[in-house]
Amino acid sequence: MTARPEHLPERLALLADMQAATYITEGLLTGREDVPSIALNKTTEELPVDDARFRLRRVRDLIDDVMYKVQAEERPVTAADAWLAPRLHATLRLTRREAADARLWNYLALGVAPDYVVRRHLPTTPKKDGGAPSVARARFRGVHYTQAFARLWWTAELFRNGPDYTPVVVACGNQDMLNTALRMDVVDHRPTALALVRLIEREVIRTGREANALASAVNASAATLMYDVVAQDSERDAEPLRDWIAAAEGASPVSRNALPEGPEEERAPETSVDVLTDYFEGLFADAPVRGREVVEESSAG
């Protein structure tokens, strides 16, 4: 199995797609090889700012802990994501602008924790053609909703309610919700994201298929309905995030047990989340779910 990199510099860095591609080998994807960490660190670029947030150690410590958890837990996948997403977010304390730089995620996946990416994303079953199971390339280098670390960070960013990461944990509990919703523009509206989570909490949505059906209905309905108007969010304020980032210097490592706290941003108005939760529940009741309504339909038709 791919091992922890031998060479871990003091600071995080940026790794361009072109360079990243050269390290994503068949050997790595199948977990048989390690990343040549010394060579890799020669092709990186420095981060534009030098502050405490980017001390590599802080992230690697989290990875070490989660690796341990992955081995210990019974349902490793969702539990690991639910544990790591808020903690990664609270450790890195990135702005969205910084988080939009794929080079940082490339570096995390290849330079800091290739062992984790392989452990987390290596399928347990062999390929259809009988080949050895391999990690999808996009887990190392890919868009924000597929890359191993970007997807966790963005889940935390889009599903947190101000400083409260609880909804993030819930969202991670339904991997299909994570995979489907994260790629849709509708979750850029906070009350929408929180209403989706609430339906999981209420156990209206239990399975992956249900999550997918709900997500498609919400996405389709959003083509004609402006959720932002029927369920207003509070106005964005840049200051809490700025303060939170500034406080990174003196912050102690995030708690391994209790949920960390995010920036002290205003929470989404409760009424807005309620309005959408009810509306989505109605949508879901109407939506065809694969496997759920087949019988009804065929008997009706």
Added chain:
Amino acid sequence: MRAYPYPRPSGPVTMRVTAVRLSGPDEAREDLDTKGYSVVEQVVALGRAERSDWETARLKLSATVPAREMETKGHWSEVTVVAVLAEKATNARTVARLEPEGPANREWTGSIMLVRPDHLDRATLSVHVVATVDGVPGRIIASSERDWMVDVTADVPLRDRQLDVVTVSFARAAEWLRPFRDAPWMVDTSGRMPTVRLNTDFDGLTALVQGAGTKVESLVGEMLLSQLCTDVWTAVFHTAIGDLEIEDDGTPLLPPDWRGEVLREMLPDVVPGRSVEDALREVHARRTGDGTWAELQPRIHYAATRRAEVPKALGETVRGIERLDQEATA
């Protein structure tokens, strides 16, 4: 074509930015020169700001809606007009309500805030008219036809973007470039915008493609430049087509960034006579499945040469050489 299950007004919705105020730390304020935004291009160039440490930009907007039509037809109640500022790259979405100005409810004004750390590159700004229709609140009944672009780094409000061109010694640059030391240029398509690197180890390369020097040099330079451009367009096309996001049903999506723009530009030459979406589907199918990818290469090459204006450069060069010959024999 689209149809909606509820009535929508047919008149246009237009929007323009009327003022931009940047705020920085310590109450610092700056009103952006109107040269920083263009109604013609519908672009705001925030990089034009004098101070670089601004944290928020408040954009004042004015929108016009087909008020008379909405009044006469009477299908819509509780009309609101909202502006939406969004950027795919950062999943940022800000919504602001506009207020009617004047008696006719035709013009709506207001402002929307852009929080700088929430944005990377270019945000789109659009206006939507939302109303209650047939008892359903919150329906989008009309939207502005063309989005504005709010570019957080550009200092010129132009819609078209240029690829980055840098000059660098491949032999002495970052380690990964050294293996390419024999190449005169290289296209790196991995960044926010593709970057073309010109290798300064080739003495005089830059001057040549810039068209400096004697007549002969400028003729050669022109040919070289079109060669370079052909390489670049071929490379960016392959990157764009190779990096497609594929949906569960197999539909390739046009990427939101420069890749999408490049595809929009070149696909009509690669698969002529089709809609861009249609052409994209076809190219993607050939690349991934049915083995006719190789057959498509000449068309991609054709699109790149056209985009690089090779025929024009070639014609001019031939004519230029003839003229030089005449001068030499005269």
Added chain:
Amino acid sequence: MEVGEDFGPWLARQLQLTRMKQTELAEAVGVTRAAVSAWITGRAEPRTETINKIAEALKLDVGTLHTRTTDTLAGLPFTWYHRPGHADGGREFGNAAAFAFEADLEVLAREATQNSLDERRRGNEQPVRVRYTLNELTGETLARFRTAIRWDDLFPHYESAAAQDQKVGRVISAGLREMYERDRLVLLRVDDYNASGLTGDDYADGRFAAVVRRQLDSRKVDSGAGGSYGLGKATLWATSRLGLVLINSTLAEAHEGRTDRRLIGRLDLPWREVDGKPYAGPAWLGRPDAEADNVDVVRSWWADEDTVRSLHLDRESDDPGTSFLIVGAHDVASLAGARSDGDPGDDEDSLERMHRRLVQALGRNFWAAMTTGGDRQPLLEASVRTQRNGDEFLKEERVDPVIYQPARSRALQAFLGGNTVERITEVGQVAAVTVPLKVPDIEGRPGSGGEHRAVLLVTDASDADGRPNQVTAMRGNRMTVKTSRVPDLPLGTDPFQAVLLAGRAAGDGAPFAAEAEEFLRTSEPPEHNKWSQTEELRMRYSPSAHRRIAALTTATNKAVKELVAVQKEKKDSNGTGKVRKRLKVSGKAAAKGNTAVALPKLDDLDATVGADGAWQVTAEVKVPTGGDTWHMSPVAKLDVRSGPRPVVRWAELVAVSNCEVVDGVLHFAPGARRASFRGVTDVSTHTVRAALTGLVVELHTGRGDSA
């Protein structure tokens, strides 16, 4: 009490007017001839009871004798005097000046208003007020007006002139027909108030003679004037299809001791013969001039209020100024390009159109003079109203420069009010900078020139301002001299309007304002449409003086660009600008290559949600030439906010016209240009209810079930 001229001269004129001898008056009043002579020479004045008798003899009321502001009406009434034919038999066909113009209300409004502006009284800070009144006369009112202007005396002359096959003859002929057949005559009155009025002698130099007697003269009053009563006045006559204009003027400076109701009429006709006598050119309506050699010559007279009213010349106040009444007004120019904008009526004298043309012309040409700012009064106020037989037909409309030139008047307003900015940061703001005009020395007067700073105003344009990206230049009279496009603006420059205020227009504080004003006026040709080399400029300054104007233009364009133009390109820091320029990403396809193929495409879509929740679609397809060989699959999808749209299957797909449906694919009839089909979606394939979202229908090539 208002008192007119001295008794002696006044009495002398009354005797002349009434053709009464001193002895006759002496007899009628019962005094000696010597006593009358003494009154006339001013050696004595009559006693009160004698005055009563004199009034009786002259058929005047006693008050008039005391005030002496009008003349007796007892003598010959006002009448038409037609100038006899030239002794040499030369024939002129109509007023030479009037021929220069087609009847064009835009030109009339420009010239007449410019005259009023030039004649504005400088003593007060009040604007000159100009009012255009259109009045359509019919029936009884028209008959009364004809009587008032002694139509019967005129008619033979018109008949003779109309009979000639000359252009003027044809215009008159049409005018007469219009009046008789439709029983309709349009009067257009141009009034100004707070202006000089037609002062001066009937014949000698002065405003009066310039307008009434000499058609080709231009009499300039001050150096700021545009062209006082120059050629422009001829447009008054050119606008009348009868060549007839009546004038009533209230004078700012007394003439013959009077100011009120100085009347005259002038008719311009071609050479004609009436009752065997030849007549050449003009005729005047007036009072016979007792002092003239020819007993039939007429001059202006001081009319009473009834006469003024009967001639539709009554003025609304005592403010000095002039009223021109154009009899039979028409607007030939408006016919060109008419109809296109949904005009009411298409007559050349449709009241609505004439009204609108006047308002527009005033707005377009005089926005600057009408603009106010801060606490400053405008130079001009203008309005247009339309009546029928004196009753309101179209409401009086005060011309508002903001409506006709929103951007330019906003610019000037900001300048006058001191609200300009250095740098535009918000739409609607006006930036002001100064540009240099190096006024050269006047020939032989070294040191008389210097650097003037003209004021350049720039603001964002609106559609109402006309063509964008122009600089409108003017000097002290605020009349647009020229409007020129700023060249070489980079792509992406927002549309703007600029105003260049030079000379006195730059404000009192501007250096060398008076010198610049004079310099620019000297460089202005009679058409007042540019600043350039003129003979006068060459003589007064130097042969190269006009280059200073070119320098001003260059400086102006440069300053405009600095204010509005976006930078062309990024700074070429590493010498790769040319390469970068070739590597632009725009998302726009290159111009169509020769390989372009035209495919059938959807042209119209009609879709509703049926009771069963399915979409019912009728679509029309446009088939280009050669496109009928393509097979197209209609595909229906549900709209989404982002990502792929779920495809819904057709439950039913049928051809309606010019096509067949074969396995869900459209085959077009050969040669068909349009085809249509109908479809119903399969509800079981909807991922959401139809009412929730939009439906997208596309045509794909070949079999289109794969989406």
